[in-house]
Amino acid sequence: xxxxxxxxxxxxxxxxxxxxxxxxxxxxxxxxxxxxxxxxxxxxxxxxxxxxxxxxxxxxxxxxxxxxxxxxxxxxxxxxxxxxxxxxxxxxxxxxxxxxxxxxxxxxxxxxxxxxxxxxxxxxxxxxxxxxxxxxxxxxxxxxxxxxxxxxxxxxxxxxxxxxxxxxxxxxxxxxxxxxxxxxxxxxxxxxxxxxxxxxxxxxxxxxxxxxxxxxxxxxxxxxxxxxxxxxxxxxxxxxxxxxxxxxxxxxxxxxxxxxxxxxxxxxxxxxxxxxxxxxxxxxxxxxxxxxxxxxxxxxxxxxxxxxxxxxxxxxxxxxxxxxxxxxxxxxxxxxxxxxxxxxxxxxxxxxxxxxxxxxxxxxxxxxxxxxxxxxxxxxxxxxxxxxxxxxxxxxxxxxxxxxxxxxxxxxxxxxxxxxxx
Amino acid sequence: xxxxxxxxxxxxxxxxxxxxxxxxxxxxxxxxxxxxxxxxxxxxxxxxxxxxxxxxxxxxxxxxxxxxxxxxxxxxxxxxxxxxx
Numbered sequence: 001x002x003x004x005x006x007x008x009x010x011x012x013x014x015x016x017x018x019x020x021x022x023x024x025x026x027x028x029x030x031x032x033x034x035x036x037x038x039x040x041x042x043x044x045x046x047x048x049x050x051x052x053x054x055x056x057x058x059x060x061x062x063x064x065x066x067x068x069x070x071x072x073x074x075x076x077x078x079x080x081x082x083x084x085x086x087x088x089x090x091x092x093x094x095x096x097x098x099x100x101x102x103x104x105x106x107x108x109x110x111x112x113x114x115x116x117x118x119x120x121x122x123x124x125x126x127x128x129x130x131x132x133x134x135x136x137x138x139x140x141x142x143x144x145x146x147x148x149x150x151x152x153x154x155x156x157x158x159x160x161x162x163x164x165x166x167x168x169x170x171x172x173x174x175x176x177x178x179x180x181x182x183x184x185x186x187x188x189x190x191x192x193x194x195x196x197x198x199x200x201x202x203x204x205x206x207x208x209x210x211x212x213x214x215x216x217x218x219x220x221x222x223x224x225x226x227x228x229x230x231x232x233x234x235x236x237x238x239x240x241x242x243x244x245x246x247x248x249x250x251x252x253x254x255x256x257x258x259x260x261x262x263x264x265x266x267x268x269x270x271x272x273x274x275x276x277x278x279x280x281x282x283x284x285x286x287x288x289x290x291x292x293x294x295x296x297x298x299x300x301x302x303x304x305x306x307x308x309x310x311x312x313x314x315x316x317x318x319x320x321x322x323x324x325x326x327x328x329x330x331x332x333x334x335x336x337x338x339x340x341x342x343x344x345x346x347x348x349x350x351x352x353x354x355x356x357x358x359x360x361x362x363x364x365x366x367x368x369x370x371x372x373x374x375x376x377x378x379x380x381x382x383x384x385x386x387x388x389x390x391x392x393x394x395x396x397x398x399x400x401x402x403x404x405x406x407x408x409x410x411x412x413x414x415x416x417x418x419x420x421x422x
Numbered sequence: 423x424x425x426x427x428x429x430x431x432x433x434x435x436x437x438x439x440x441x442x443x444x445x446x447x448x449x450x451x452x453x454x455x456x457x458x459x460x461x462x463x464x465x466x467x468x469x470x471x472x473x474x475x476x477x478x479x480x481x482x483x484x485x486x487x488x489x490x491x492x493x494x495x496x497x498x499x500x501x502x503x504x505x506x507x
Binding site for chain 2: 240243244248249251253254255294296320321324349350
């Protein structure tokens with residue numbers, strides 16, 4: 001017997017809300033299979049199991065908020081039959097810290113708010129309704145007795161995608177799930193837009209998380225900063241020649257070359273690839289590059305591209321596109337949010353020439369790429385016009401000294417001068 | 423490669439559809455405003471836009487053509503020219 005527990009999906013995560021089960025009792029699962037969707041302040045995250053087994057019992061119902069480490073399901077050994085015991089429901093706390101914070105901001109007494117989520121949990125929306133219309137007992141649109149059974153995440157996704165839940169075909173006894181909403185939304189390849197918050201939203205959970213993590217970084221990490229300018233002429237010539245022969249879907253963009261170069265350099269200089277924990281540096285097991293992705297509607301998330309140094313360049317490109325699409329569509333996986341060993345931010349598309357970043361704890365460095373610009377450049381004894389990029393490193397002085405950080409930047413530069421080996 | 427003329431209205435509709443595949447709630451900017459700047463498309467977004475545009479119109483688009491896809495006006499001109507029978 002094993003247990004599947006609420007995972008920690010970030011350095012500041014203390015609890016999470018189970019949004020949806022992706023498996024049920026009797027299902028066989030393997031290590032790495034996605035089993036549930038968990039809500040964090042930053043995103044709905046698909047989480048995987050770290051054990052093989054058969055789902056025996058689900059311990060927690062969707063909509064329930066529990067602390068990190070709380071058992072969510074019991075796994076039996078592979079091949080075992082599920083036990084006939086009924087699903088027990090964990091005692092459901094009424095709300096989350098974010099909602100409590102929002103209530104405090106708006107001066108709303110939570111005791112007077114009617115929760116609309118399963119198990120009577122109070123959502124941010126409930127608090128905003130209560131703040132807007134304190135005299136009303138509950139928003140008029142809510143009719144729990146007649147409302148369709150819908151998993152919380154499916155409801156949220158439906159709102160984001162503009163799907164009318166009442167119009168979905170009914171299935172006997174089954175709640176509407178995310179798959180139903182996606183099917184109804186049509187075969188769109190584009191990620192759902194991040195819903196804009198209502199006008200006077202005082203606390204955005206994403207902002208609150210970024211604020212907490214970045215404040216911790218600047219409080220705890222003695223940053224040092226290095227920068228260098230890299231000539232990209234050879235790398236971009238090589239990329240453009242290569243793209244000539246490729247169909248659109250396989251063409252590269254400069255960001256993929258820069259990411260791969262950073263990953264190879266991190267393998268070469270492992271002192272910048274890993275974590276600061278318990279007063280010492282812990283090297284990362286593999287180079288998992290966190291890719292900073294800005295979200296439409298605001299906010300930022302940096303999911304990991306696993307083993308980026310070992311991926312052929314086309315796979316890096318494909319992985320990058322996939323990660324960005326899923327980050328913006330709110331479908332990241334737990335491992336992607338927790339296992340980055342070194343983050344790369346690329347603000348070049350925003351027209352910025354250089355970025356001196358803030359390290360994402362507990363990582364020990366952050367690599368920044370700016371915009372590729374054409375500049376006068378000495379080539380031998382002549383002056384030429386070359387495409388160049390400003391490459392920066394913000395690093396944790398507890399873990400490395402400037403000398404080591406310098407070796408990393410030099411390695412990235414050298415690697416980009418041999419693009420055919422990327 | 424192509425069999426019929428892609429008129430301005432059809433080209434315009436194709437560009438709008440390709441943009442909305444990438445930014446579903448996009449409000450299209452004026453004809454001569456750069457799409458990438460106005461819609462904050464990064465290089466991956468722009469590549470996705472080009473892919474959708476090529477698929478919708480059937481017009482092959484090389485990397486060297488990207489500058490011709492800067493604005494709605496230039497996209498319409500490019501698609502019209504490339505789509506002649």
